[in-house]
Amino acid sequence: MARLDGWPGGGPEGPCDRRRGSPQGSGHHGRCPCLVRRKLMHLRQRTFAVAMVLACSLVWVSAQGEDVAIDPDDIGGIVTSANGPEAGVWVIAETTDLPTKLARIVVTDDQGRYVVPDLPDARYDLFVRGYGLVDSVRQSARPGQQVDLDATLAPDVRTAAQVYPAAWWLNMITPPAEPEAQLEFALTMKTCYDCHQVGNKATREILPAMLGSSGSSLDVWTRRTGVGPSGPGMAGVFTSLGPMRQALADWTDRVAAGEAPREPPPRPAGVERNLVITLWDWGSEIDARSDMAAGDIRDGTVNANGPVYGVAEMTDSLTILDPVTHRASVVKVPSVASIVVQGFNAAPNRSPHYGESVWARRADVRSSAIDGKGRVWMASRLRDRDQQPDFCTSSENRFGAYYPIEGSSRHVSVYDPATGEFEQIDTCFTADHNQMSDDNVLYFGQTGAVGWIDMDIWDETHDAE
Structure with missing residues (x-):
């Protein structure tokens, strides 16, 4: 240029x-x-x-x-x-x-x-x-x-207003009058923002399937927050709002009656107008949250112009996009674990959009990273929590003796694009968010502890212990 x-x-x-x-x-x-x-x-x-x-x-x-x-x-x-x-x-x-x-x-x-x-x-x-x-x-x-x-x-x-950002519509909600109640409401709603763009068309309007026989908008909100794979978790958060639940019901009533944001957002200006955004329609409608990696964060030349990798938690998938050829593919992440069942993201609830058991999954894959060899590391379930290796609590293993761990719910998989094969590392700790160090150690944060994998030693021994 x-x-x-x-x-x-x-x-x-x-x-x-x-x-x-x-x-x-x-x-x-x-x-x-x-x-x-x-x-x-x-x-x-x-x-x-x-x-x-x-x-x-x-x-x-x-x-x-x-x-x-x-x-x-x-x-x-x-x-x-x-x-x-x-x-x-x-x-x-x-x-x-x-x-x-x-x-x-x-x-x-x-x-x-x-x-x-x-x-x-x-x-x-x-x-x-x-x-x-x-x-x-x-x-x-x-x-x-x-x-x-x-x-x-x-x-x-x-x-x-139909193309306004979700926040412009969300700003129509009338907050509590007291400052402490406002803070509590904002912090509780933040839990919703983790997964939902609250204020978009899907949240500010009520689907006919959610109306039911009750004419109460509050009943409709109670019903809509209880469906899908996160139904139990969403219902709990909604219930914790207490009297402020009515503010959400009133908000959707006002939208249905024709009310809209009064002030338009500012149009892009200055350097904002220099942006060029490219979007590819890859993955699927039910992938839900997805962590993506395009290169080794320590060396931007690794995988240059190569595929982008996304791990889709809800479908046990490693999704791959080649931005040069514009081809997308999906690789299933292997696992022998039981189907995940939990109140958040894995409840066996029916979806009004997709039906029954759409998100039944085993690998529960998250948190991807690319190493210096172009391999994709990810946190995934290999087995059930109670099938912990003996060395995790053994007095003969210095780590097991120092910090015995009785169970772990997510482990580590490594995908090699050159071979199309997975390697699996059975960790004692529960793997999730990670950070790769300059000396080739992959660290995983967890509550009260840090787990890690020395990638060089793994390549030499392929021994998880």
Whole structure:
């Protein structure tokens, strides 16, 4: 990527600047693939400009007197509405032509200009989303084309609010009047935020399946928090809210009656408009929480441009995405443990969306990390808790003698992408969140203690003791 300040004359006057807005502007600035050598400074400016256009192979387009430049693998243009150019709105390009559905998202600059860069060869549907708008009509395009997009103004506050962040809707809840009660309410609700984006469409609206025969919104909330794999845990948290449960019931009643957030969120500005977000639709709808790793956190060159690995706790899966080929795959994490049954994330409750026993699982996999060899380490159940190895409590083992552990509920698996095989390490301690040290020791934090695996010794001995 060429820096804008690397051009002859100090930077913001060169071709890269004109392509996607000046550095002082806040639109997306794309790369310029051309290398500028100092000897070009001695050429006449006209010859320089012609040479750069030919070398960069840019496709120049014009909209309302403003130049937008795109490479052959970009799509660019300008977004306008009845109010004129729309600044700080998202342009979303989606395709299903690749092995995995892909979306790339950029933000318009002050003149409504956008460039969706570096797109794989495919046909894309483009549309505009933004605060104060409704999603625009989708337009089809391929890389190398200009597409000027017509943004549609939202007809009313409620329609505009459908794309507001969940927090804007959640802020409609009336909190307790007393400061101590406010704090207690906030801390209790924080438990909900661990898993749910409270305020999104799924939480601010009530599914017909949850209505039942009772006309009480409070009864509906009691019913809705008791379903699914975390039903017992959610029901307990909801009950602990006490009188404040009615505030949630009143909130969904007000939303159902047509109320919406009064103030819109601010649109992206400044450096926020320089973000380019790429999303792949991988995994499944029921993966739930997933920990991901793309490289060794100690050395960013390990697994460079390689697959991204995600461990999906609820489905015993190691999900794999290749961001270069856009191919996704799923590998089941092996386990001989019994099916997990617990009040949080593993209750055998029926889901109103997916039915019975959807999340029955054994490995309960979490917390992935990539080592210097590109292997994926993860916490997973290998066996049941009461099948603890004897050395965990043996006086002949110095660790077992010092800190005997009667049972452990999650252990360690290692996946080698080169062979597609798993190795399993039966730990005395319960493994979960981890940190890899510079000397190749993988540490696992737990309440009151720290467990670890010396990865070099494991590779030498393959002996868990």
